[in-house]
Amino acid sequence: MKRGELDDLVAYATIARTRSFTRAAAELGLSPSALSHTMRGLETRLGVRLLARTTRSVAPTPAGERLLRSVESAVEEVEAGLAAMGEWRGDPSGTIRITTSQFAAHTVLAPALPKFLLENPKITVEVSVDSRLVDLVREGFDAGIRWGNNVDQDMVAVRVGPNTSLIVVGSPDYLERNPRPQIPTDLDQHNCIVYRLITGGGLFPWKLERDGKEMRTRIGGQLILDDPDLAASLMMAGAGLGLILEQKASPHLLAGRLVRVLDEWCIPFQGLHLYYPSRQVTPALRALTDALKWKAPDPEQA
Structure with a gap:
């Protein structure tokens, strides 16, 4: 795809969705005339008419409808990817999915989560209690909490409990x-x-x-x-x-x-460990890891 063609497709999808050059132009931050020029150029390159225009309305042609179905899903994926970038800037945000055992859920997560969630209002934590050792990547989990003996060596592991x-x-x-x-x-x-x-x-x-x-x-x-x-x-x-x-x-x-x-x-x-498959963790998971990290008691205060 040549440079600028993606912008043209996004512009087309916006016009087709709003059924208006004026509304689409306002949404895209362009002038209606510039948007009209963009659409004429796109139709010329594709060799097919995409929009049926009248003085009062605009709507996709059958060929335009077919293109719209393809373009919309791609645009939605791009927008979702851009929205996910919000997790990497500003305050930690997003959903963290964790698989853990019943014992770890009660002894590690339950004491720490109320304070953690209060301090991180943009983070949602989803906990799945399961005795099985699940595949984090295949089952869509961000992290797990298990005994250190059961954590694979290729995982990044952080101790969250004593031996x-x-x-x-x-x-x-x-x-x-x-x-x-x-x-x-x-x-x-x-x-x-x-x-x-x-x-x-x-x-x-x-x-x-x-x-x-x-x-x-x-x-x-x-x-x-x-x-x-x-x-x-x-x-x-x-x-x-x-x-x-x-x-x-x-x-x-x-x-x-x-x-x-x-x-x-x-x-x-070995003590309980929080583990995950990559060192490239989101700020949300990093914040939770820091909150759960086990600190050995100070012998002078024991």
Whole structure:
């Protein structure tokens, strides 16, 4: 396309849409005579009449209608692209789509979003809570929040939470009926609640660690689940021993609903990370990243 032809097509689409040279000229910031000259030149180059003119009206010809259908969609895409540039200037604006787990949504996003949205009134945040590890690009997400262990190396990742661990717990009732395990291999004799991975469909392995030493143990039981909240409820109900995040277990341990076993053993987890596929992020996503970025507590204030 030669220089100036795009402007001519935009001018034509504006005339066809407004059905008026006067209104189109005002919208485009041109004079009606200049716009008329532009249209005569376009029709001459294309060798076809695009507009039917009378003293009172102007309307596309059948050939003009066909061109209009093609031009309008292209113009709309260009206008949408230009409008999106608003996200890159001035105050951060636009919509941020995030995929995350239920735990991350409650512990990372819920505490931070009210203040963030108040300070950024032009930003909309759409949160999709999903246990699956989704493809950000294919499913149209700007970013995700997952455990650091699950973030691909080609992603840009920013820590938004501290390291944590899975611990082994059971209810007081269960431990009254069964001997308390002393070492990981004792779990072979227990009814353990097994977690099935949403991605891949396999069973989550119990690779317990102590002082950097890993011990993988065989576990089995009558329950196989894919929901950690249901698993926690069944642990408290005495259905068996299970793994639970230390933060989630804390209130139940304090209340006596759960008891930690194998105290020195756990499954360490890298902290939660916000991640995205490109370093070219919008100001809106950059603002949210800065708001969520985890800061290690000051030991002097602890």
